[in-house]
Amino acid sequence: MLEIKNLSLTVEGDKGQVQILKDINLTLEDNRLYVFTGPNGGGKSSLAKAIMGIYRPTSGKILFNGQDITDLSVYERARLGIGYAFQQPPRFKGITVGELLQIAAGRDIKGCSYLADVGLCAHDYVDREMDASLSGGELKRIEIATLLARNLKVAVYDEPEAGIDLWSFSKLTETFKNVHNKYDTTLVIISHQERILSLADEIILIADGTVKEKGSKDELWPLIMNDIGFTYFRDCTERDENVDECIR
Numbered sequence: 001m002l003e004i005k006n007l008s009l010t011v012e013g014d015k016g017q018v019q020i021l022k023d024i025n026l027t028l029e030d031n032r033l034y035v036f037t038g039p040n041g042g043g044k045s046s047l048a049k050a051i052m053g054i055y056r057p058t059s060g061k062i063l064f065n066g067q068d069i070t071d072l073s074v075y076e077r078a079r080l081g082i083g084y085a086f087q088q089p090p091r092f093k094g095i096t097v098g099e100l101l102q103i104a105a106g107r108d109i110k111g112c113s114y115l116a117d118v119g120l121c122a123h124d125y126v127d128r129e130m131d132a133s134l135s136g137g138e139l140k141r142i143e144i145a146t147l148l149a150r151n152l153k154v155a156v157y158d159e160p161e162a163g164i165d166l167w168s169f170s171k172l173t174e175t176f177k178n179v180h181n182k183y184d185t186t187l188v189i190i191s192h193q194e195r196i197l198s199l200a201d202e203i204i205l206i207a208d209g210t211v212k213e214k215g216s217k218d219e220l221w222p223l224i225m226n227d228i229g230f231t232y233f234r235d236c237t238e239r240d241e242n243v244d245e246c247i248r
């Protein structure tokens with residue numbers, strides 16, 4: 001179980017300090033699938049990066065199975081079984097897909113079943129280099145396969161649908177459904193897609209640096225479509241009164 005307690009994060013922006021996460025309290029139970037959603041700039045990726053240890057909170061705590069991991073590094077958290085898939089996966093020149101999967105698994109594997117789990121034919125990919133010759137969608141799926149190979153306890157996927165075509169997206173949705181059934185992993189998927197939201201045991205709506213709502217898709221979807229989209233869009237009328245001055 002991952003517990004986030006009173007977590008706040010302030011960073012140094014161009015115009016001084018900006019608070020991007022505000023007193024977040026959240027419990028992520030074992031083996032459940034959570035979707036973080038909400039307007040752009042609401043704080044979803046920042047929260048995910050705080051879970052992974054890429055961002056250190058200004059205040060608050062993160063507990064993993066009762067252990068305080070707030071001050072642990074990304075590597076220490078990775079060793080405990082927490083992993084993060086970036087919005088834009090990195091490419092690695094000079095290493096093949098098969099080798100990357102072996103490194104991820106930490107043992108001698110062919111990686112074929114993990115590639116099959118993400119809808120890629122192992123035969124076509126194990127010997128391919130992890131370089132620019134791979135398409136964005138292929139790269140995304142291979143990154144998901146590496147997270148599967150790591151047998152994580154908590155896996156966070158940041159907008160896995162980004163750059164994936166409609167056909168592959170259907171398969172990807174199916175992949176997450178299968179992963180949720182097959183692996184004992186707590187899944188956190190950051191997404192704006194209705195089909196991904198449909199997979200969630202719980203949707204967590206994050207806006208303006210805080211958790212605004214939690215619930216099932218049936219509970220939250222009508223709110224997202226009707227009220228929340230408007231309610232949580234930042235109202236700039238007051239702040240941008242002097243907009244002419246600002247753009248001059």
Ligand SMILES: Nc1ncnc2c1ncn2[C@@H]1O[C@H](COP(=O)(O)OP(=O)(O)OP(=O)(O)O)[C@@H](O)[C@H]1O
Nearest residue numbers: 011012013018020039040041042043044045046047
């Ligand atoms: N290192 C940083 N320095 C300054 N501002 C930052 C930094 N990281 C994030 N922010 C700001 O914090 C806010 C939240 O960003 P974040 O990427 O977490 O949002 P998000 O909900 O994931 O957005 P999106 O849906 O667009 O991916 C944004 O306004 C962003 O510009």
